[in-house]
Amino acid sequence: xxxxxxxxxxxxxxxxxxxxxxxxxxxxxxxxxxxxxxxxxxxxxxxxxxxxxxxxxxxxxxxxxxxxxxxxxxxxxxxxxxxxxxxxxxxxxxxxxxxxxxxx
Amino acid sequence: xxxxxxxxxxxxxxxxxxxxxxxxxxxxxxxxxxxxxxxxxxxxxxxxxxxxxxxxxxxxxxxxxxxxxxxxxxxxxxxxxxxxxxxxxxxxxxxxxxxxxxxxxxxxxxxxxxxxxxxxxxxxxxxxxxxxxxxxxxxxxxxxxxxxxxxxxxxxxxxxxxxxxxxxxxxxxxxxxxxxxxxxxxxxxxxxxxxxxxxxxxxxxxxxxxxxxxxxxxxxxxxxxxxxxxxxxxxxxxxxx
Numbered sequence: 001x002x003x004x005x006x007x008x009x010x011x012x013x014x015x016x017x018x019x020x021x022x023x024x025x026x027x028x029x030x031x032x033x034x035x036x037x038x039x040x041x042x043x044x045x046x047x048x049x050x051x052x053x054x055x056x057x058x059x060x061x062x063x064x065x066x067x068x069x070x071x072x073x074x075x076x077x078x079x080x081x082x083x084x085x086x087x088x089x090x091x092x093x094x095x096x097x098x099x100x101x102x103x104x
Numbered sequence: 105x106x107x108x109x110x111x112x113x114x115x116x117x118x119x120x121x122x123x124x125x126x127x128x129x130x131x132x133x134x135x136x137x138x139x140x141x142x143x144x145x146x147x148x149x150x151x152x153x154x155x156x157x158x159x160x161x162x163x164x165x166x167x168x169x170x171x172x173x174x175x176x177x178x179x180x181x182x183x184x185x186x187x188x189x190x191x192x193x194x195x196x197x198x199x200x201x202x203x204x205x206x207x208x209x210x211x212x213x214x215x216x217x218x219x220x221x222x223x224x225x226x227x228x229x230x231x232x233x234x235x236x237x238x239x240x241x242x243x244x245x246x247x248x249x250x251x252x253x254x255x256x257x258x259x260x261x262x263x264x265x266x267x268x269x270x271x272x273x274x275x276x277x278x279x280x281x282x283x284x285x286x287x288x289x290x291x292x293x294x295x296x297x298x299x300x301x302x303x304x305x306x307x308x309x310x311x312x313x314x315x316x317x318x319x320x321x322x323x324x325x326x327x328x329x330x331x332x333x334x335x336x337x338x339x340x341x342x343x344x345x
Contacts, residue, residue, distance in 0.1 A: 005335070067240070067247045094298050
């Protein structure tokens with residue numbers, strides 16, 4: 001759930017939102033989002049489709065990748081000459097798929 | 105108000121009650137007589153009697169000459185704090201150590217924080233598999249958690265240094281994460297377009313069962329040279345040049 005749109009533009013963007021700025025039903029977001037909904041009896045229902053699930057790879061500790069690459073390694077631009085959409089070219093994708101995955 | 109005393113208690117006649125007690129202890133012979141010592145509740149009587157005319161001697165902590173003559177507590181050694189460090193059992197392999205640079209290490213020094221490489225480029229990530237990118241994303245998350253812990257710790261201690269180094273390192277990790285998102289979004293859009301292309305490809309039958317999707321019309325010689333093992337390795341990798 002996002003904060004009410006009118007509150008995130010204009011002068012309100014720079015002011016702290018209080019209950020006096022808004023009418024009934026306005027929602028002040030806290031950048032986390034909801035995990036369910038309120039019932040009309042004042043309770044709260046958890047909706048499991050809204051609850052965040054974090055999928056961490058199983059063998060994360062075995063992975064040798066780091067967030068950084070050595071500065072000794074020079075980055076070279078990819079060679080996508082002749083492709084109309086560069087690396088996003090679908091024909092190139094299909095060609096590569098045929099090459100590596102097509103025949104099992 | 106004072107009461108006349110036995111001759112050996114005269115010294116104590118002008119002193120405080122504590123000094124009186126000491127003098128009583130020192131004179132065993134006095135126990136024979138009825139002990140009558142001078143006792144006074146008047147404040148001036150309790151004043152320290154010294155030869156020193158300087159009333160503020162020993163008050164200053166900067167000019168530490170100390171008193172000129174020994175006081176009653178002078179030969180008492182100052183108590184020293186007990187050396188006590190509690191030993192706490194810590195699990196070295198606990199997952200919460202992931203918030204710190206190493207188990208048992210609270211912070212990186214600014215110099216160590218500065219020692220990092222550059223961020224990954226999109227071009228380098230294009231040739232990585234989904235598993236690699238997934239792992240790399242979580243590595244970045246852990247790194248940022250560690251940096252956020254360090255930043256909070258520096259702010260808490262009001263140390264006033266090290267934040268610039270942390271910010272620049274954090275920025276570099278963010279660049280890597282941005283590149284991962286770039287590579288994956290691009291791959292997804294390309295895949296969407298490639299499905300359309302595959303529909304119109306005569307060699308590809310998307311409705312075919314497993315192993316029946318691709319029926320190559322003609323083998324090119326170069327393609328046969330790729331051994332099967334190598335193909336299996338590259339199965340998960342994305343197209344590369």
